[in-house]
Amino acid sequence: MDLLKEKIVKEGKVLSDTVLKVDSFLNHQIDPLLMKEIGEEFANRFKDEVITKVLTIESSGIAPATMLGLAIGAKVVFARKKKSLTLSGDLYTSKVYSFTKQEMNEISVSKDFLSPDDNVVIIDDFLANGEAVKGLLDIAEQAGCKVVGVGTVIEKGFQNGGKMLREKGVRVESLAIIKSLKNNTIEFA
Numbered sequence: 001m002d003l004l005k006e007k008i009v010k011e012g013k014v015l016s017d018t019v020l021k022v023d024s025f026l027n028h029q030i031d032p033l034l035m036k037e038i039g040e041e042f043a044n045r046f047k048d049e050v051i052t053k054v055l056t057i058e059s060s061g062i063a064p065a066t067m068l069g070l071a072i073g074a075k076v077v078f079a080r081k082k083k084s085l086t087l088s089g090d091l092y093t094s095k096v097y098s099f100t101k102q103e104m105n106e107i108s109v110s111k112d113f114l115s116p117d118d119n120v121v122i123i124d125d126f127l128a129n130g131e132a133v134k135g136l137l138d139i140a141e142q143a144g145c146k147v148v149g150v151g152t153v154i155e156k157g158f159q160n161g162g163k164m165l166r167e168k169g170v171r172v173e174s175l176a177i178i179k180s181l182k183n184n185t186i187e188f189a
């Protein structure tokens with residue numbers, strides 16, 4: 001997706017050999033026009049599938065997932081990372097290990113919002129080691145949903161999440177794949 005790659009080159013900041021900061025349009029400030037294009041591109045990639053629900057995780061997955069939901073007319077469910085006062089009743093939960101924070105987190109989705117009738121696409125902002133996606137796949141499996149694939153805005157191809165998912169037979173559609181961040185340079189695959 002050329003528009004996204006241009007934005008990454010123009011506004012992305014290489015923080016280290018493994019971390020890219022894209023706060024100006026994805027992780028802190030949102031660029032709605034770019035996000036709309038992202039949603040439409042995901043819709044186009046998955047146009048051969050019937051999708052009844054988009055599943056993501058708070059917080060940065062919500063914007064791209066919502067734009068996909070808008071494009072295809074499907075509801076969007078986001079897994080929550082913290083238990084809240086209103087998040088009660090029966091929940092699907094899964095454990096997600098964060099490499100960046102070096103901690104285990106529990107994510108949950110209410111049983112009200114996923115059912116065995118659902119054909120789900122999983123959306124997230126970054127695909128690094130794939131731990132968040134693994135947790136969402138686990139939740140979809142508990143709910144008995146069919147997962148048609150995973151869409152990520154930026155895949156870091158030098159980390160193992162994409163490989164791990166594709167080897168499991170999961171369809172992964174990434175709108176930009178970064179091959180390397182070495183020497184302060186963003187190299188696409």
Ligand code: G4P
Binds near residue numbers: 059099126132
């Ligand atoms: P994984 O799920 O693929 O295994 O990712 P990991 O645990 O390594 O990442 C933890 C958090 O860091 C996730 O956001 C993920 O999206 C984000 N992340 C990973 N690599 C990068 C990167 O190079 N740049 C940026 N900007 N983010 C990265 P989170 O903690 O769930 O936060 P939120 O933004 O969704 O609230």
Ligand code: NA
Binds near residue numbers: 132
């Ligand atoms: Na995320």
Ligand code: NA
Binds near residue numbers: 125
């Ligand atoms: Na994130």
